[in-house]
Each structure stands twice: as C-alpha cells, then as structure tokens.
Amino acid sequence: MAEFDSEDLQGSRFYRVNLSGSRIRRSDLGGVVMRAVSVDGAEIDAPWLYDGTLMINDVDVVPLVEAELCRRFPGRAERRAADPDGLRAAWAKLEQAWAVIMERAAAMPDGTVDVSVDDEWSFAQTLRHLVLATDMWLGKAVLRREQPFHPLGLMDAESAAKHPGVFATEPPGYDEVLEVRADRVAMVRDFLAAVTAEELAEQRPNPHEPDYAETVRSCLHTILEEEWEHQRYAVRDLDRIAARPSA
DSSP: OOOOSSOOOTTOOOOSOOOTTOOOOSOOOTTOOOOSOOOTTOOOOOTTGGGSOOEETTEEOHHHHHHHHHHHSTTGGGTTOOSHHHHHHHHHHHHHHHHHHHHHHHHSOTTGGGOOSTTOOOHHHHHHHHHHHHIIIIIIIISOOSSOOOTTOOOOHHHHTTSTTTSOSSOOOHHHHHHHHHHHHHHHHHHHHHOOHHHHHOEEEOSSOTTSEEEHHHHHHHHHHHHHHHHHHHHHHHHHHHHSOOO
16 A cells, blocks of 8 residues: 655646545645546545635535535534624534533443544544644633643644643543533633624734734634534544444
C-alpha cells in the first residue's frame, strides 16, 4: 500500500488509477477535477464546505448540503448571528442540542464515550477538544487571559507538539471532562449575556496567527462553528457505535 505524507502533488494527473478504499486526511483538494469517475460509496467530510463550491455533475451541491445539515441540526443555521441577541439565542439552541446528545451518550453502554470510530476522536475526546476551542477563541483571543488553557483540552498531535507541557499527557476521567466542559459552556453563556454590539466589533489578534486581526464577533462565530461541526461528528459516531451488532 502506497503512503504519501506531506508530499506536494500539486498539478498531478491520475489516469486510470485505482484509488478505491483510499483514505485522505488533512489534505488540500481545492480545485481538484475528476472526470468520468466512479464515486459509489465515497465519503467527503469538509467542515469548510460552506465557503466554496462543490460541483457534482454540473450541480453545486453546497447549498443542498448546508440545507440538509441545518434541517438535521435545528439551530445550526443561526451560528453566524451578528448581534448580541442573535448570538445569545444561537448559543441557547446549541446548548439544548448538546443536552439531548449528552443524555443519549449517558444512556449507552459503559465505555461508549471512550470508543474511537475509524481513528477519530472519541466522544470524551471531542468534549475535551471543545474545551480547547473555548479557551483558544474566548479565553485567549477575546478575554486575553495570560494562561487561558485548561490542561485537559485536546489538540491534534501536530499542534500539541508545538505546546509541550501545556496539555494533559494522561487521559482524564470522564467526570472531570464533564465538569470542565460544563464550566466552559457557562463561560460562553456568561460572556454573551453581557456583550454589547460595540464589543462585538472590537478587534483581537487571531490566536493562531497574531499578525491577523479578528473581531470579537468572528471569534464567537468560530466557537459556534467548532461546536456544531463536532456535534455532527459526535452524532455520526454514536450512530455507528449503536449500529454495531451486540457481542
């Protein structure tokens, strides 16, 4: 099996190549053109799909995908609300949606929250990553805290390597994850309860690229995007775990 890691294959041409069963992760496929291809059973997961186009048989399917995701996840369509009241309403709907999923996970067999599907993050790890997202975009970017990160926040391996000693090396217990996650949810709720339109327009350095400016509003939009995308992942994987045959 051939494996390509950090290869630059820009402008490559593949003709009569069998890529069935291949897995492509963390890669840029922008502008790729595929003609006369068989895509039966293919899966594409593109969190930033709403920013561009995806043409299938001359049809831009992005609006169709967006509409279906918003149908499946009521409240998702409000993730880019622009004013304080809209953002407060958007966050309330997000919290309600997560409450249903948390109840579902709690009712599933012991150990479900630690199960990884197709090498993706487990349910518990997803919650840990959302702790990190809140710390990054609210604690660090908006509130400008000197030490914004909780050690159980979960980064991908590449990013964590750039911040040695900041994050937990041993997996925390699920009860601790729930406690810290609830604290971060409340932190966003409390911030939104008092935020003004003027504050939303204030600028902050991007927490990953300090030379680039973000507004407080765009930082909050990023948190909402992270929340809805990872909720989608969580539901997807819980569905797959539930569909597995009993031992």
